[in-house]
Amino acid sequence: MSIAFVMVLVVAGSILFHVLSPWRMTPIASNWGFIDDTMGLTFLVTGAGFVAVILFMAYCLYRFRHEPGRRAAYEPENQKLEAWLAIVTTIAVVILLAPGLLVWGQFITVPKDAMEIEAVGVQWSWSFRLAGVDHQLGSSDVRYIDTTNSLGLSPADPRGQDDLLVTSGELHLPLGKPVKVLLRSIDVLHDFYVPEIRAKMDLVPGIVTYFWFTPTKIGEYEILCAAYCGTGHPQMRGKLIIESEADFEAWQIAQQTFEQSRKSAASQDKRASAQ
Amino acid sequence: MTDASVPQNVAPPPAEVEDVELYHAHSWITKYVFCQDAKVIAIQYAGTAIAVGILALVLSWVIRLQLAFPGAIPFIDASVYYQSVTMHGMIMVVYMLTAIFLGGFGNYLIPLMVGARDMVFPYVNMLSYWVYLIATLVLVSSYFVPGGPTGAGWTLYPPQSILTGTPGYDYGIILMLVSLILFIVGFTMGGLNYVVTVLQARTRGMTLMRMPLTVWGIFAAAVMALLAFPGLFVACVMLLLDRTLGTSFFMPSLVELGERKDYVGGSPILFQHLFWFFGHPEVYIVALPAFGVVSDLISVHARKNIFGYRMMVWAIIAIGVLSMVVWGHHMYVSGMDPWFGFFFAVTTLAIAVPTALKVYNWVLTLWHADIHFTTPMLFALGFLVTFVNGGITGLYLGNVIVDVPLSATLFVVAHFHMVMGIAPVLVIFGAIYHWYPKITGRMMDERLGKIHFWITFLGAYAIFFPMHYLGVLGMPRRFYEMGETAFVPASAATLNIVITVIALAVGFAQSIFFYNLFKSLKHGAPAGGNPWRAASLEWQTPETPPGHGNWGKHLPVVYRWPYAYSVPGAPEDFLPQNAPPMSGEHSP
Secondary structure, three states: OHHHHHHHHHHHHHHHHHHHOOOOOOOOOEOOHHHHHHHHHHHHHHHHHHHHHHHHHHHHHHHOEOOOOOOOOOOOOOHHHHHHHHHHHHHHHHHHHHHHHHHHHHHOOOOOOOEEEEEEEEOOEEEEEEOOOOOOOOOEOHHHOEOOEOOOEOOOOHHHOOOEEEOOOEEEEEOOOOEEEEEEEOOOOEEEEOHHHOOEEEEOOOOOEEEEEOEOOOEEEEEEEOOOOOOOHHHOOEEEEEEOHHHHHHHHHOOEEHHHHHHHHHHHHHHHHHO | OOOOOOOHHHOOOOOOOOOOOOOOOOOHHHHHHOOOOHHHHHHHHHHHHHHHHHHHHHHHHHHHHHHHOOOOOOOOOHHHHHHHHHHHHHHHHHHHHHHHHHHHHHHHHHHHHHOOOOOOOHHHHHHHHHHHHHHHHHHHHHHHOOOOOOOOOOOOOOOHHHOOOOOOOOOHHHHHHHHHHHHHHHHHHHHHHHHHHHHHOOOOOOOHHHOOHHHHHHHHHHHHHHHHHHHHHHHHHHHHHHHHOOOOOOOOOOEEOOEEOOOOOOOHHHHHHHHHHHHHHHHHHHHHHHHHHHHHHHHHHOOOOOOOHHHHHHHHHHHHHHHHHOHHHHOOOOOOOOOHHHHHHHHHHHOHHHHHHHHHHHHHHOOOOOEOOOHHHHHHHHHHHHHHHHHHHHHHHHOHHHHHHHOOEHHHHHHHHHHHHHHHHHHHHHHHHHHHHHHHOEOOOHHHHHHHHHHHHHHHHHHHHHHHHHHHHOOEOOOOOOOOOOOOOHHHHHHHHHHHHHHHHHHHHHHHHHHHHHHHHHHOOEOOOOOOOOOOHHHHOOOOOOOOOOOOOOOOOOOOOOOOEOOOOOOOOEOOOOOOOOOOOOOO
């Protein structure tokens, strides 16, 4: 019978833990507040269900515990009650699902004016590419990868010559502008993960995946890899810096274009062979 | 051949086939080693599953020690950590849970519960076990090859699983894939047996709707496994070819650590589809037998019929069917076509309805019951708490948009451990305490059983409930070490230490169970044939433990469902399924 009492304690303890827990969602830094709202709604609905079921069970355990002379009732089924429970549960599920699907609809609909950038994953670091003055990313393929072209940009594609290459692992983005992040891996699965952004997506070698978000808070955030990618997986870090438009422009100007990087690599090669 | 004294509606039909002569063992070897008796095969399956499960338990300590004290234990480096994660996961899901529920409980209980003399294909049944044993040995042998077992993660996602940046690249991954292929071969032989036995070998009067829910759960799980395991089988064969012959089923062009590989044109996502086409039904292959067993434990120990039996059966079937079309919820952020998200979110949340109905019916069975707090009952109740808790967090992860921030975090780890780790393991313990008297003829010690229950139940809850919150915070899973990360406060490390201490304690407390298990073999109180006063057929055998052929000279004849507890007018608070009908009885 002590189990009836313990079950009440488990429910009370769980609620208390939830209220007092210092481990909460990180302060959001993107437009995906709806995700947090949907999660909050889910907590309310499922939490109420958990409390109701376990407390009802605890009551039954206490009330109908074995005592001398007790005999259980005989009731094989009660179709009316079962039908009602099915209806109530279905309604609860719809309440969770409907807003969830609406937000998912937004999640997969990229705004037309979103700035396209590319994040490239490799065991175990991040690189980035911005579109440059023509606002277009050039094509790429793993067969172009060599020591002077680590991201595998097509040398013949004119759209790619002005692309800005960021190999330091530090990505800057302007505040308040929607960004479509194109994701490309040149070896194994990775996942672009910034907890404060909420959105995340896998990088899959062989295809280009994407997700979008709008940065809403100036600051510095850590980029992690959220798809296990070998022994160096936890060390695969990058930095996301969200800053004002002006700061972003200044940073962008300081980055090297694909063309420049090819030239400097070529001149290095020449110097090396002259020696 | 109807008996005039029996009302027409409950009269059993005549026998359709003659009782057949069984295979008889002639030597010690064929009786205890290469044995064809399902009851012996069940013990062999369960013993092997538990042995390899203990290895998985020890591996979980390696994982926990590293998470709590990163870098403090010299022999746990990144490779050992990822190898432990991989082996722990694969062993628990496939070699332990699947094997013990289907090979262990399935073999022991199906023939006894449906009134058969044995499985219909005893020789194939025996082969099934030996192939399973070989599969297990191949898996464990990867600890003894250069490079050790694979550290690819239990999901074995290519390209990473077959590239050199992963521990166990040389042999570990090959042994893992070969072992899985063998397991599936072995399982298929066993699974066909369970299905055919349930459909063909039920005794007179044992209609499908008179089967205990344990049999329904195992039956549905076996059907699902026969449909789902082939997905894993082909995935393993193709991945093995990619690894050994250099084919490119799952491998696109890629450059690994500066070196261009010869692969071209394969699809890593295809592997994920195949893996989860198996992987999600697998969750229910473990859960459905647990659902069935728990229904029977609650009913017997609450002295009341399971509430809404027909709904319970249909819910099992509905869950079985739906679970074949929800696999994509493991892949919401995999880069598959995002439009799939709508479909898989709807199917996944739809499965919550029949699952919730089962929970309601378990709880409603307690209403106006006569509840005996035996050890099996306590474990069944513990299952309810952990299953409800783990089930509702599934609603977070199934609802595609909510999954996006939570996927690949410790929230996922906490969720699936609660719902398909702790919950089924509690059922396994409950089932062992419950059926041990039938298997051995002796009771297990109740006092030790209760101590074991309290430590295991409360400890496991204390391990996995708080872990959800680390996931909400955003802490990723499969991190050998968190290192300095701005958004992770120091208190998270403290919580990890607390969880590890509890995990070690709960792990060691399992020795109480093993002590009880072995001590009771000789020193347990004699159980008699039916110590729980249960109505289902396995408790009505002429001998305990049941002899070869189970039923002595004559097969039992069944007159009612297995939940005839506290029937008004009955002399006792249970009516065995094979007891002749009372006058005016209207049992289902």
